[in-house]
Amino acid sequence: MTDVPMTDAPLLDRSGPVDPAAETLTLPPVPAAPADGVPLAALETREVSAWFGARKVLERVSLAMTAGEVTALIGPSGCGKSTYLRILNRMHEMVRGAALSGEVLLDGDDVYRPGRRPAEVRRRIGMVFQRPNPFPAMSIRDNVSSGLKLAGIKVSREEREHLVETSLRRAGLWDEVSSRLQTPGGSLSGGQQQRLCIARSLAVSPDILLMDEPCSALDPTSTRRVEETIAELRGRLTIVIVTHNMQQAQRVSQSCAFFLATHDTPGRIVEAGPTEQLFGAPRDRRTADYVNGRFG
Numbered sequence: 677m678t679d680v681p682m683t684d685a686p687l688l689d690r691s692g693p694v695d696p697a698a699e700t701l702t703l704p705p706v707p708a709a710p711a712d713g714v715p716l717a718a719l720e721t722r723e724v725s726a727w728f729g730a731r732k733v734l735e736r737v738s739l740a741m742t743a744g745e746v747t748a749l750i751g752p753s754g755c756g757k758s759t760y761l762r763i764l765n766r767m768h769e770m771v772r773g774a775a776l777s778g779e780v781l782l783d784g785d786d787v788y789r790p791g792r793r794p795a796e797v798r799r800r801i802g803m804v805f806q807r808p809n810p811f812p813a814m815s816i817r818d819n820v821s822s823g824l825k826l827a828g829i830k831v832s833r834e835e836r837e838h839l840v841e842t843s844l845r846r847a848g849l850w851d852e853v854s855s856r857l858q859t860p861g862g863s864l865s866g867g868q869q870q871r872l873c874i875a876r877s878l879a880v881s882p883d884i885l886l887m888d889e890p891c892s893a894l895d896p897t898s899t900r901r902v903e904e905t906i907a908e909l910r911g912r913l914t915i916v917i918v919t920h921n922m923q924q925a926q927r928v929s930q931s932c933a934f935f936l937a938t939h940d941t942p943g944r945i946v947e948a949g950p951t952e953q954l955f956g957a958p959r960d961r962r963t964a965d966y967v968n969g970r971f972g
């Protein structure tokens with residue numbers, strides 16, 4: 677992820693009044709460590725609110741995203757899911773006039789702490805977008821290693837080759853491309869391009885992977901393949917995914933947060949908890965209506 681210079685300093689106001697009704701929605705217990713023994717990182721937001729200009733679009737969102745699990749963010753269009761996701765890795769501040777308040781804690785350390793570099797945050801918290809965005813003319817190999825260059829990580833040629841292979845394996849793409857690493861990224865199918873983007877994100881060893889509707893531009897077969905990749909990555913890193921697809925949320929996530937906005941109130945979390953509970957026995961009628969397709 678590149679560090680884009682800011683043209684407009686964001687307002688980071690942490691002095692707002694505390695809402696006694698706001699609760700931190702803690703999700704299930706944290707697995708100790710992934711298979712290779714590297715500790716997993718947890719992510720938590722406390723009372724995060726967000727604005728575009730004078731318009732408030734998120735209201736005091738508190739959520740704990742369990743290390744090593746997949747948390748799905750669901751809710752109708754415009755309720756602030758993507759904005760929330762972009763706040764998590766400091767991309768929100770790249771929008772002119774955007775502002776936020778509250779805390780985003782990566783393993784307890786605020787990513788907005790004064791002096792903390794956005795580029796370092798974005799290396800630890802990677803992002804995969806709705807539309808696959810590889811560099812089309814760049815080779816598959818260079819696409820994967822491009823994240824290293826952008827993050828200023830220097831590695832030897834052998835280390836780079838190893839990272840390219842490991843990242844492509846983890847993204848579930850190695851077998852399909854190992855014999856043509858020098859061909860352009862743009863020559864791959866849409867689903868393969870999305871897994872290439874996942875590999876590019878993984879190459880810099882992020883703790884967290886954010887995914888903003890990663891399958892919405894893909895056909896059902898490619899969607900299934902990306903979902904398998906997400907399942908394989910679970911336990912190795914912490915994943916937060918925005919999805920409009922309720923079946924997908926149920927298939928890939930262990931925890932879920934339901935966001936809702938109305939025409940005159942900003943987006944907030946109505947309910948969060950284990951995915952099984954949110955879909956099987958939601959506590960709030962609005963959650964039940966949404967997950968059963970009665971609106972949105």
Ligand SMILES: Nc1ncnc2c1ncn2[C@@H]1O[C@H](COP(=O)(O)OP(=O)(O)OP(=O)(O)O)[C@@H](O)[C@H]1O
Pocket residue numbers: 728733751752753754755756757758759760771
């Ligand atoms: N760059 C921007 N400038 C101004 N307003 C914005 C900007 N981006 C989003 N918004 C507004 O913020 C609100 C939340 O948008 P956001 O994209 O986060 O919602 P969402 O839940 O992800 O929607 P969708 O599911 O349709 O992607 C919307 O009202 C949207 O119009």
